[in-house]
Each structure stands twice: as structure tokens, then as C-alpha cells.
Amino acid sequence: MSGDTTSNSDDDRPLASSSPVKGVNGHLNGKNPDYSDVEMDDDDGDEDDIPLSQTRRASVLPPRRYLKRKKAAVSESSSDDDTPLASSPPKQSSTAVRMPGAVVATTVPVSVAQRNGLKKQVAVKEGPSDDEESIQTPVKKKPPRKRVKNEGSGAGASKPSRKRKVKVESDVELSDDDDDDKPIAKASAKKVKNEDTESSSEDDKPLATPSPQKAKDGFGEDLSKSKKKATKKKVEEDKANGKGKRKAKKEEEDEEVYRWWDINIKEDNTVKWITLEHSGVCFPPPYEVLPSNVKMKYDGKEVDLPPASEEVAGFYAALLETDYAQNNTFNKNFFEDWKKVLENHPPRNDVQITSFAKCDFRPMFEHFEAEKARKKAMSSAEKKELKKKKEETEAKYTACLLNGRKEKVGNFRIEPPGLFKGRGEHPRTGALKFRIRPEDITLNIGKDAPIPIPNMPGKWKAVQHDNTVTWLATWTENVNGNHKYVFLAAGSSLKGQSDMIKFEKARELKKHVDRIRNNYTSDLKSKVMAERQRATAMYFIDKLALRAGNEKGEDEADTVGCCSLRCEHVTLEPPHFIIFDFLGKDSIRYYNRVQIDPQVYKNIKIFKENKDDDDSLFDRVNTSGLNKHLNSEMKGLTAKVFRTYNASITFQRLLDEANLENASLQEKHNAYNKANRLVAILCNHQRSVPKTHDQSMEKMRYKLKALRYDRMKLRHALFGLDLKYKKQAKFREDDDESDLELDWIATHEENLKAKEIEKAEKRFAKDNEKLVEDGGKPQKDLILKHKIENIEREFKQLESERGKETATLKTSKTAEKIIEQIEKATEKIKTCKLQMMDRDEGKEVALSTSKINYLDPRITASWCKIHDVPIEKLFSKTLLTKFPWALEVDEDWKF
Structure with missing residues (x-):
């Protein structure tokens, strides 16, 4: 919830840095004009942001041209694939891919299913799982009562409750042990036994037992008294010995994983949930006024600001020695918004603030820096205590009950007020982001669920019960008017299903791509201008992995995609070369000189005839129309699916081409990163060189x-x-x-x-x-x-x-x-x-973006098994949590 965009960005890169230079009046730029009469700077960026590793692009770039934007002749609507999952649920027809060995290895045990309120798990496999056997097959004979007593009371109770290997007796049928207590990434698949045979335990670890608090909270059935006693004794012994704390925690987390990928997933299911209960969102604490001796200065005189005005001044003061304070647009927008706040909350000592150049925020900045140093110097015990208090405050917001199961919530924290930073050269950078209150937020919750009480004064704007969407809360931010949402965490079942459907849709495109390419190739010579333009746009989307693009408003960054390209963005170079030069998503410059099909070259020449530089290149095509046509070629196909397909298929090919015989682990790692870098360059996933790189x-x-x-x-x-x-x-x-x-x-x-x-x-x-x-x-x-x-x-x-x-x-x-x-x-x-x-070659390429959004994670999982590479070397903990469904594929799986 801390981002400035509606949902998580594909390209979350750090801004280009420049060394701050201290100047007069506490500012860095040395020159602080009065922004009441200054014009905005039209500079659009620096050519140094082009990655050196982008070998297929020109090493020396021509100067950019900056012209006013003219809207396309055809009005465009937002792309379906760019809307949040909540507002455009995927159209679904295919089912989940069967992954041999996955079900048997980690199927949810019956005990866990019962605690989570699930009657039965239907697994996608040929035979019943171990747990299904225990449900479907009646037990021939119960274990002797004496054995149970020894384990639950008396001498046996003094030891921690453990799952033990038990000798198989002829008159007792034992249920198979499961691997559910093992980490998902490392759990090994077990062979399926016949119904009349029994397997010995492969995991001699203590069972993970949910805490009594969990049962009390309603996330499962209450534990029996004997289990509670055993659990309590085990916890006490663990505390006394100082052992097994991390292990026990890990086992409990793993046992709670809901294995949704073992069930047939239907794309056409518009109902996302049956019951939904959550605690709303967590609002930031109210503003704390600065000490009386900390005052900003105006024209050398201290200013006594009321809390509302002081808070906004503090937003700027905190950024005094950053690149933002040197940005003319940022300073201009901040000062205009701050003056509006000052009109309602003027200084108490009647100082009239009219010139930005006379403002000195350095006393506030120095106070903030001193506070940072104080917190940094705190002892580890004090830091732990603060962290503990914060976790206790936020505990109830971190999870929700979805269909009776406990699921983690993603961005449950409401972003505090501040100054909008934006990405690239956003025209609204520096604008004031208002404090979000309960009156701004609409909740989505189950009909029978209790309505949560906000942790600050106020009432919710509205409460609805829409089970066709996946968001828990929504509001509209004031700077750009974007709709923001609270969703479940990346590792939740709903997010996971969405990811699997997305990658399966891209994988399905393999069956249709030859036919689609033949169709648009023939349309390149169509006598209907709209069809010829659409075919040319499809050619660029397919061959260059360009985004579709949408028309932008006047107060948005001038970024474009394929459909919104203007004539100024493409330059023809005989005989068959074209030069692209435009700002893509997040104001990342896309510069590419590439050889194209002769017919495409001819078409671009025709499209540019009798047009000015600021005219639309594809004036007969828009994103919604293009996606509608793609859907007619293959159900659910969009420009984004093409981009995902090209990224994944290219990645698979590059990994397969690498010769890694007798290679060391680091050589394998480098080969993987090299393939990832080439895909990132294809998708224009650039970043500025990190400040800490040198x-x-x-x-x-x-x-x-x-x-x-x-x-x-x-x-x-x-x-x-x-x-x-x-x-x-x-x-x-x-x-x-x-x-x-x-x-x-x-x-x-x-x-x-x-x-x-x-x-x-x-x-x-x-x-x-x-x-x-x-x-x-x-x-x-x-x-x-x-x-x-x-x-x-x-x-x-x-x-x-x-x-x-x-x-x-x-x-x-x-x-x-x-x-x-x-x-x-x-x-x-x-x-x-x-x-x-490896680090030096990747300094200007963002590898994580493609891993998160465009590369099918099963490619990595399969490759790791083939080359005996621990997947933890390539996937962060976040990705392992996000893609548990992908980690169990066989090594012969291919995209």
C-alpha cells in the first residue's frame, strides 16, 4: 500500500541518482526561485539511462525531440489486461496443469482439512492420495487403547509429542505418514502405495500443532484437551531447552498451506469466495507535532506553524537532501499545495509565506536526521520491543478468513500522507497526498461477517458484499484519481490461481501462435487501412514485446505503448530499419534500432504520410479494439498474454541452448542470469545503476x-x-x-x-x-x-x-x-x-520484474532440477511464497 500506483508495478525501479549539492537557505540546488511565477521544466530525461548491456541498440543515441502531444483520432479505453483482478475477473475455460508427483508429496492431511473446515480435498491425479485413503477406506481395526494411553498420558506425556516410526502389525491398519510438515520447496514426492499396503514414515519430525489461540480465533476446530496439554508441555520444554523454536514455527506455517493447485481450477468461475471475514485496514498513527525548539525559517525568521501546516512542511524537509528537492516540478507542485494548506492553517506568528526561495527547512531536516540516528543507536532489545508492539498492533489485519481458511492479506496498511514522487518525469510529482480516512474507504466483506471498526475516528464510506471480486477494500487517491485496492497476499490461493491461469493462458498460445502470425502477416497487405494498421501493431507486439499502450491525460506522464505511438517516436532508415525512441511505462526510455519485414517498413512509411510528428501513427487502432480482435483469435488472448508468452518462450529457449556440462554452481547461476537479462532487455526492464553499485x-x-x-x-x-x-x-x-x-x-x-x-x-x-x-x-x-x-x-x-x-x-x-x-x-x-x-553486467537491468510477472516459474523449477541447482539460489523467499504451485514440476516439464 506504500506505492503510488493502483496495483503493484511491473517495473519498480529506483530513480536515477545525482549527488546532492548543498546551497543557500537549506536547499541543495543553490538556486531557489519563487515558484509562484515559474514555468515547468520540459526536460524529459537523460540518455545515460540506456543499459550498456543492450547490445542490439545503438551505442550513441541521437538527441530526442520533444513535441506537444496530440490525442489520437480514435478514443481509447483502458486495456482489460491492465485492470485489477477485482474489476475484470479472468474469463476461464482451461484447467490447472497436472503435475506428476506434486499431489502425493504435499496433499493436505485430514487433520488439517478438518481444522480448516474442509470436508474433502479433490486432487488432480490418477489414484487417491494417502489422505483420501484415510477418508474413503474404513479402518479395519483401531490401534490398541494401551498404545494411545502411553502416548497421551503418564510417562509418555512428559516427552514432546512426536510422529514416530511404528512397526506394522498384521491386525492394525496404519495411515501413511505425510510430508506436509516439510518445507514445500524441499518436500520430496513419495510413491503412491496400493490401498491394501502400508508405508513407513519418511518424516521423523514432530507434528506441527496449531496453537490454542488459533482454535480460539475460529480458524479451525478446537483441540482436544489431551492435545492441548501435549502442545503446552512441548512448548514449555522447547522454551526451557531453547531448541526447536524456528523449526516448530516453520512446521506450523507449512501445515497451514492450502493446496489449491491440487483441485481443478475453472476459468469461468466468476464467484471468487463464499465467505469472507477480515478486520479492515490499518490506518497510520496521527501526526505528532515537533518539539517547540524545532521551527522552519522564512527569510531568516522562525515560523510558528500549526500542526496541519507543519506536517506538510515536514514532508518536504525530510526530502531536503534528495534528488526530489532539486526537481523544479517537484518544488513547484509542493509549494502550490502547501500554500493552500497555509490559507486554512496560517502561521501563528503572522508570517506571510509567499516565496519558496525564502523558505529554510533545514532545522526540521536536522531534527529528522537526529531522530534517525537516535533510532539507529537503540539497543537490540529496544528495537525488538518496538517491533513487537508494532506487530501486536497490526496482527489482526495481517490475515482474513476466506471460505473458513486463514489467508494472509497483502497491503493492509494505509499509506500515510506525504508528497507524491511518481516515476520518471511525472507532471504531478511533489503534489500533496491527503491523509486517507475511513470515510474514503469502501469495504468488501461477507454478508454474515461482522463489520470491522476502524482504528481511527470515523465511519466507512460503504460496505458491500460482492463475491465476484477479490479486493477487500478500495478508495480513490487524490493526486491522479487512481483507484487503489487491498488484495490478499502474493502467496494466497486467489493470487496463486490468477498467476497459474495467466501462465497457462500464455502457454496455450503456443498452439495458436503460428495461425495468428499467418493471419496478421496476410493482413499486412490488406486494402482496409484499419486492418493493415492492426496487423502492423500486432507485428511489433509479437516481435518486439511492446506493451499495447493507452492514451494518457494531460496531467499524466507522457508514456506510450504500441497503439499510442506518435510519428515522432519512429524513424525509418533505408533499406528496412526502424528506430524506436519513446518513453515507456514508468517513464523508462525505449530506444531500439531494429531490422523489420519489408512490408512492415512500407506500411510505416504509408502511415506517416501527410502527418505531423505529434500525430498518432496508428490512428485507426486502439488498445481495446486490438484486444477484442486478439480474443477472437484465441479466447482470453490479449497483448499482455503475447508479451508473457514471448518472454517465457525466449527464456526457455535460452536456458536450453546453454551448455552447462561440468559447469560449477556459479557458472550455472551466471547462465541463468544471462538468459534472464536478455529477456529483461527484450521487455525493456531497465533501471538506473544502483547508488551502492560502486x-x-x-x-x-x-x-x-x-x-x-x-x-x-x-x-x-x-x-x-x-x-x-x-x-x-x-x-x-x-x-x-x-x-x-x-x-x-x-x-x-x-x-x-x-x-x-x-x-x-x-x-x-x-x-x-x-x-x-x-x-x-x-x-x-x-x-x-x-x-x-x-x-x-x-x-x-x-x-x-x-x-x-x-x-x-x-x-x-x-x-x-x-x-x-x-x-x-x-x-x-x-x-x-x-x-x-554477473553483478556488473546486470547493473542496468531489472531482473526481478520478469521473474515476478513474465517468466513462468515452472521453467526455473524444472531447470533447477535438471542442473541440480538449489532453487533458493534463484528465487527469493517472496517468490518461493508466491509460486508454491510451480515448485513441484518434473524436470522434463517445458513451457
Whole structure:
């Protein structure tokens, strides 16, 4: 909910940075004009934002032309694929893909289904799952009562409740153990047993038991008294031993996963839920006034602002040393909106604020910086306490009850008021975003669910009960008039189903793409101008993965897509080249010189005849009309589906083409990222170079030198054992190692010594704390002093060895052991070089955008299994949560 867009953006990149320069009156730009009579700056961007890795684009870009925009002759409506899931539910016809091995591995146990109020899970597979057997097949004979007693009471109750391997007896039928307690990403598929056979447990882990609080909250049936006692005892023992806390938490989370992908998903199902209960949204706390000694200044005089005006001034003061404070448009919009607030809440000491140049916000900025430093200096205990209080306040908003199941809510926090930043050169940047109140929000909730009470004074704007949409709350923000929504979290069942349907729709396009291409290729010569323009637009969308684009209003950023291209955006270059130059989504510049089909070249020449530069290139085509035609070619097909298809099919091809035989893990990682980068370039997923890139690269260069230093010391130690190794080629000094200057070695060894001493001091303090807690006496300071003296003695020895081919290791090692360590160090050096190369090549490309939105996650899951790469190396925790349905595909799966 912290973003400025209606829904999550495809391209959430950091803005280009520039070093701030402090000026007069607390401003950075040094020149602060009076924005009451200044004009807006028309500069549209910097050519330096073009990625160097974009090899198929011109290295030297021509100057851009900036003309006023003229609206297209045909009015356009918003694209269906750009609307939130709530307002345009997917038209559905296909079912979920069957994934062999997925169902048996992680089907929801009966106990979990009962607690979640589910009578039965229908799985997409050939035979019944283990849990379905336990539902459908009657138990032949109950386990002996004595065994149950021993496990639930008496001596057995004193131990934590665990799932144990039990010997199979001829007169007892045992239910199969499940893998539900294992992490989804790592759960291995089990073989399906016949109905009359029994399998032994593969998971000898303690069962994850929902807490009594969960049952109390209504997320499942209440636990039996015996289970409650066992759970309580286990928790108490875990606390006492300090063990298993993280593991128990992980198991409980995994047990609660609702495996919706094991059920047939129908696209034509317009009803999204039966029951829905949630706690509304979490409003930010009210504004806290600044201390009386913190005042902004106007023309050198302190200004006594009332809270409403002071709050808005604080928004700007907090950004004083950022790029925004140097943006003329940002400053102009802020000052205009702030003056409106000042009219209703004027300064109490009658200061008239009329000139932005005379405003000095630095006293407020310095106060905010001091507060940041104070919070940063807080002890870990204080930080944990603050975090705990925040979590307790927000706990009830983080989840909802969907059809009786507990599901996580995504953006439940209402964004606090502030200044609109926007992306790129947005004309409304700097405008004041109002505080959202309950009167602005419409809730969507089940008919029988209690209406939540907002955590600030006020009443909801409206409460509705629409089960055909997936949003929980909505409102309209004041800056751009965009509709904002609260949805379930990315890993929820509704979001997951939407993702699966999206990628399956793109995968289905494979069956139709040849026919569609033949159709639009023939229409390139159509005598009907509208058909010829539509075919040309489809050619660009297909071959170049361009977005469809929509017409923009005057107060929106001048970004375009394929259908909204103007004549100024395309330049013809004989014989068959075309140059694209325009601002795409999020004001990211798209520059591309590409060879095109001769007929397409001829068509563009015709479309540009007798038109001005600011006229629409495709004046007979709009996004809604294009998507309507695509839907006639294949049900549910849109321009966005084409973009998803081209990204995924290209990614699959690039991964398959890479030769990774005998490749190291880092080489595989680099090959994966290279394929991802090429797709990101195709989709124009650029970003400005991160501000920390140079610092990060410098750290990696230092790390590489440190690894070479370690290898050098090992070589010298080996030569000390036997000089014969010096004659072997693999132990000779390499060129990189010869670059280790004595000055650098001296600095590195001093750094190592400082770290060793710091580590010894921390361990000494920690050991003393433990001794005091156990009732003992702390160690004397003399012990720490001796440890530090030993460390200094070791590093004096290193100092004496500088510039010599001798080395003394901390512990004596055999030649074989040293050789083994040298080989490991050599491998680490190689890996570090590859990491540096990968990071530098990707500095101007956003890889995460394509992973989240355009690349079918099953491609990555399958590739990881083929090449034995841990998927955690490629997918963040967020992506693993978002795509649990994709992680269980077989290695032979292809897009």
C-alpha cells in the first residue's frame, strides 16, 4: 500500500541518482526561485539511462525531440489486461496443469482439512492420495487403547509429542505418514502405495500443532484437551531447552498451506469466495507535532506553524537532501499545495509565506536526521520491543478468513500522507497526498461477517458484499484519481490461481501462435487501412514485446505503448530499419534500432504520410479494439498474454541452448542470469545503476584480493613442507597474486587482527553473561588480556613473513590437507570472479520484474532440477511464497 500506483508495478525501479549539492537557505540546488511565477521544466530525461548491456541498440543515441502531444483520432479505453483482478475477473475455460508427483508429496492431511473446515480435498491425479485413503477406506481395526494411553498420558506425556516410526502389525491398519510438515520447496514426492499396503514414515519430525489461540480465533476446530496439554508441555520444554523454536514455527506455517493447485481450477468461475471475514485496514498513527525548539525559517525568521501546516512542511524537509528537492516540478507542485494548506492553517506568528526561495527547512531536516540516528543507536532489545508492539498492533489485519481458511492479506496498511514522487518525469510529482480516512474507504466483506471498526475516528464510506471480486477494500487517491485496492497476499490461493491461469493462458498460445502470425502477416497487405494498421501493431507486439499502450491525460506522464505511438517516436532508415525512441511505462526510455519485414517498413512509411510528428501513427487502432480482435483469435488472448508468452518462450529457449556440462554452481547461476537479462532487455526492464553499485563492487574486489592472499599463504606453507611442490605448475604464483602489494597486505592483516580482537571481546562478554545467568562468577579481565596478546603475537609472526615465501599456519597440517585447501581457495577465487562479472553486467537491468510477472516459474523449477541447482539460489523467499504451485514440476516439464 506504500506505492503510488493502483496495483503493484511491473517495473519498480529506483530513480536515477545525482549527488546532492548543498546551497543557500537549506536547499541543495543553490538556486531557489519563487515558484509562484515559474514555468515547468520540459526536460524529459537523460540518455545515460540506456543499459550498456543492450547490445542490439545503438551505442550513441541521437538527441530526442520533444513535441506537444496530440490525442489520437480514435478514443481509447483502458486495456482489460491492465485492470485489477477485482474489476475484470479472468474469463476461464482451461484447467490447472497436472503435475506428476506434486499431489502425493504435499496433499493436505485430514487433520488439517478438518481444522480448516474442509470436508474433502479433490486432487488432480490418477489414484487417491494417502489422505483420501484415510477418508474413503474404513479402518479395519483401531490401534490398541494401551498404545494411545502411553502416548497421551503418564510417562509418555512428559516427552514432546512426536510422529514416530511404528512397526506394522498384521491386525492394525496404519495411515501413511505425510510430508506436509516439510518445507514445500524441499518436500520430496513419495510413491503412491496400493490401498491394501502400508508405508513407513519418511518424516521423523514432530507434528506441527496449531496453537490454542488459533482454535480460539475460529480458524479451525478446537483441540482436544489431551492435545492441548501435549502442545503446552512441548512448548514449555522447547522454551526451557531453547531448541526447536524456528523449526516448530516453520512446521506450523507449512501445515497451514492450502493446496489449491491440487483441485481443478475453472476459468469461468466468476464467484471468487463464499465467505469472507477480515478486520479492515490499518490506518497510520496521527501526526505528532515537533518539539517547540524545532521551527522552519522564512527569510531568516522562525515560523510558528500549526500542526496541519507543519506536517506538510515536514514532508518536504525530510526530502531536503534528495534528488526530489532539486526537481523544479517537484518544488513547484509542493509549494502550490502547501500554500493552500497555509490559507486554512496560517502561521501563528503572522508570517506571510509567499516565496519558496525564502523558505529554510533545514532545522526540521536536522531534527529528522537526529531522530534517525537516535533510532539507529537503540539497543537490540529496544528495537525488538518496538517491533513487537508494532506487530501486536497490526496482527489482526495481517490475515482474513476466506471460505473458513486463514489467508494472509497483502497491503493492509494505509499509506500515510506525504508528497507524491511518481516515476520518471511525472507532471504531478511533489503534489500533496491527503491523509486517507475511513470515510474514503469502501469495504468488501461477507454478508454474515461482522463489520470491522476502524482504528481511527470515523465511519466507512460503504460496505458491500460482492463475491465476484477479490479486493477487500478500495478508495480513490487524490493526486491522479487512481483507484487503489487491498488484495490478499502474493502467496494466497486467489493470487496463486490468477498467476497459474495467466501462465497457462500464455502457454496455450503456443498452439495458436503460428495461425495468428499467418493471419496478421496476410493482413499486412490488406486494402482496409484499419486492418493493415492492426496487423502492423500486432507485428511489433509479437516481435518486439511492446506493451499495447493507452492514451494518457494531460496531467499524466507522457508514456506510450504500441497503439499510442506518435510519428515522432519512429524513424525509418533505408533499406528496412526502424528506430524506436519513446518513453515507456514508468517513464523508462525505449530506444531500439531494429531490422523489420519489408512490408512492415512500407506500411510505416504509408502511415506517416501527410502527418505531423505529434500525430498518432496508428490512428485507426486502439488498445481495446486490438484486444477484442486478439480474443477472437484465441479466447482470453490479449497483448499482455503475447508479451508473457514471448518472454517465457525466449527464456526457455535460452536456458536450453546453454551448455552447462561440468559447469560449477556459479557458472550455472551466471547462465541463468544471462538468459534472464536478455529477456529483461527484450521487455525493456531497465533501471538506473544502483547508488551502492560502486561500493558493492569495491567490497567484492577486496574480497577477491583477500582470497588470493589466503591462497598465497597456503602455497608458502606448502613450500615450507617440501620445496618440490614449488616446481609444480598448479602451485606457481599466478599473475593476479603478484598484484598483492606489501602496503595492501599490511592493511589487510591489520583489518584481520582488529576483527579477531573484536570477536574475542564479544565471545568473552557473552561467556560472562552466561556464567552470571547460571549463578557463577564472571571470568577475570586477565583472561581476555591473554587472548588479545596471543592474537597480537600471531599477527607479529605474519608481519615478519611479509615479502617472503614462508608462512606459519595456526595449526600444523599435512601436505595433502594444504593442497586440498589450496584447491578450495582456487575455486572460491573463480566463483568470486564470476559473481563480480554477473553483478556488473546486470547493473542496468531489472531482473526481478520478469521473474515476478513474465517468466513462468515452472521453467526455473524444472531447470533447477535438471542442473541440480538449489532453487533458493534463484528465487527469493517472496517468490518461493508466491509460486508454491510451480515448485513441484518434473524436470522434463517445458513451457
